[in-house]
Amino acid sequence: MNIDFDKMSGLVPAVIQDGQTGQVLMLGYMNWEALDKTQKEGLVTFFSRSKNRLWTKGETSGNTLHVLSIMEDCDNDSLLIKVKPNGPTCHTGDTSCFGEDDTAKRMAAIQFIARLEEVIQERKAKPSEASYTNFLFNKGVNKIAQKVGEEAVETVIDAVAGKTDTMKGEAADLLYHLLVLLAATGMQLSDVVAVLQERHKK
Known part of the structure; x- marks a missing residue:
């Protein structure tokens, strides 16, 4: 430097x-x-x-x-x-010295999803026996798709029942397994986002 x-x-x-x-x-x-x-x-x-x-x-x-x-x-x-x-950065106890507004939280969430997708792709390229992600890859697309379906149903059941606390966990499982399914079929989240962006133009 x-x-x-x-x-x-x-x-x-x-x-x-x-x-x-x-x-x-x-x-x-x-x-x-x-x-x-x-x-x-x-x-x-x-x-x-x-x-x-x-x-x-x-x-x-x-x-x-x-x-x-x-x-x-x-x-x-x-x-x-x-x-x-390692813990909050700001002396006030906030994560950031620039505050905790909703925009920052949303951006942080988006960045985390991107990082999670990177980890899944890394597991695909460099398998680890202890990894649940690799367990899914080894089972194949059919098993991964089945898990996506199961998590989607559980998310819907909690939503209809108004169980928002447990719904968050089911939705997290759904999102994770969907990212694994995309990776297993040779796609990335950006491919899906591109479709949404194209639809937004219409």
């Missing part, structure tokens, strides 16, 4: 993003030493302007940020760090 620390008197902004959900968690600043420590230890460390020292996120609260990747922008003067957070 060739970060230009001179533009802002030795500091560059670092945007922290949840690597799983895509939600922006916080903004901090790093000098060269903070970046070096972050890269070596795998935990996000900032330069605290108020304390005038290096500060590892979570050093007192335990809510650390485990580094997944670090990218620099096109001008080499800011960073995007994707992390796996």
